[in-house]
Amino acid sequence: MLLLQPQKKYFKRGDLAEQEKKEYEAKHNIKRIEEQPSTSTQEPDHPNTIAVDEDKLPMNISRQEVIRRLRDRTEPIRLFGESDYEAFQRLRKLEIMAPDINKGLRNDFKAAMDELEQDNIDELIKQETGESDAQKINLKVVEDNTSLESLRKMAAKLGKGDENHDCDVILKTMQFLLRCWAKELNEMPPEKKKTVQWKTQSAIRRQTEAYLAPLCSKLKKRTVSQDILEYLAGIIGHVLNRDYVQASAVYLQMAIGNAPWPIGVTMVGIHARTGREKIFSQQIAHVLNDETQRKFIQGLKRIMTVCQRLYPTDPSKSLEYNAVKPI
Template identity: 50%
Template sequence: MDFLKAEIERKKRQLQEKNIFPPNKKYFKRGDLMKKNQEDYHNRNNPTLDSSDDKEKCEEKVEVLNSEPENFKKEEIQLLRKDVIRRLRDRGEPVRLFGETDYESYQRLKRLETLEPDVNKGQGFQNDFKAALDKVDQEYLNELIKTTDGAVQSNDVSVKDDGTTLEDIEKMKKELGEIDRDRDQEIVLRFLKYILKLWGEELNSRPEEQKRTEKGKMSSATHTQTVVYLKPLFRKLKQRKVEEDILESMVDIVKNMMDRDYIKANDAYLEMAIGNAPWPIGVTMVGIHARTGREKISSRYVAHVLNDETQRKYIQALKRLMTQCQHFFSTAPSRSVNYESIK
């Protein structure tokens, strides 16, 4: 009890020393006590400055921080706003940060280009179809530069003739799939090149006015792109290094194309491209029985179009040649794919 009484007396003396009691009153407000404590704290830590001086000093500091040097001059924006937006989007950066002005956005782009100048070079997918269109336009431009009188007719696609004729195709049809895989690869190579040659000759036989139209340029660009896509496949066929499962499917496709049965050729193509399994990517653990799934990972069950980008491209180009083959060697509608659109 003595300790409690002593503590009460000490608190009373502190309140009397602070002089916070109003006149003729025995109570005080808590806000007055807190204000008095703040003043005491301020006097202990800054005995030479009063509150007004502190306020003025803080305001001066804020003005200095917010002001710019006298010799500072904003750099003029060298790019249009739409170009700044495009470059930022190419780098995967936000077009505008919160509270950011056009000038600050431009400065941020400059910093990014300085720190990471080659961030997008050689990366990502390229628009190869646009590159093919640009190549066609460039060939037209070069042709106009070389021939001012228009005497020489320009061919917008390159055509390579290995001497294969329709009679040779009829003979090779009997040998396909009957001798060995080296001979099969040779026949497939010659047949695909023959269809590619017919396609190029048809494009080059168009009138010059038709070649220069948008549709004509698109057709030429598609042919140019197909030639590029087929180069890896042709290289493998020449070297006799095509994978066994893919060669088996391609032999079925070419054989049906030679027989002008484009429905079966299309079925064989789909079987090679995406497979006929419910899990074409090669999922093996779809249930409690994993063995059955593993045994079905082969050419007939795996989607080859999903393997890599190069394979996807020449498989896509092969489909274009199938369409052109049906165009050149038409057959009954019951054996054709999309007969009305091809016709």
């Protein structure tokens, strides 16, 4: 064998494969055509320059911009064996076929923080230009001369069958607690209003107000469903009586319900029992219905916590008494 030279005791497997290939071509009279190097795409001399064919569009954006746009679309920034220009072509194809990017769920907390930050910037600009005499940034509060004692008197007839009265008491109580929350934030010292904690609490308060807006609109129009109105009346009644443990129990029953998750058989017997629909309505987990209900249920829990902090009661009637601390 020609591969095994006198001065060598071994040979490479690649050399053996190449020798066998040549013997096979000679045996079958096969002529090998040498491959010509392609002149269309060559390695660039500079890392920022890319040589392309004349029939292809030039890469008119940087590699960093291509990476950013691909990551915005949750696409890989480079496939196996892909060049920078091929990644650019893939990005162009994605932008042509799907111009709209799915941003996913909206971050309401970040939006509230951004809105609050913009309001602070606008207020500071007014102070510098002399358009505002205020020396500190406050949250807007609209007074209506409502007190906790007046709400407690109105709550004496809560849940007695008068739905219009129940809607009025629930609406006024939620608005009253939101005003109290805003006043608490406004009364903080000016040096604390520059901290991240104050901005976070202000953004949470504004987000809570936005979450409760659909519920307040339904209460004004008297379009709240009967089962939710019963739960809200129970929660507000216990909150005004400063019995936060019972209010939390009613809240949990409204939010997650007490029905077991059905697996397999969901109905026993052929005929449904009398009043079965009414029994089932008390076991619905309303937080699972839609996103709007989930938001106002979350906002309701926040104002319950604020009420417990502003109007404390006995530890036996408080929920997580040691965990509720002032700002």
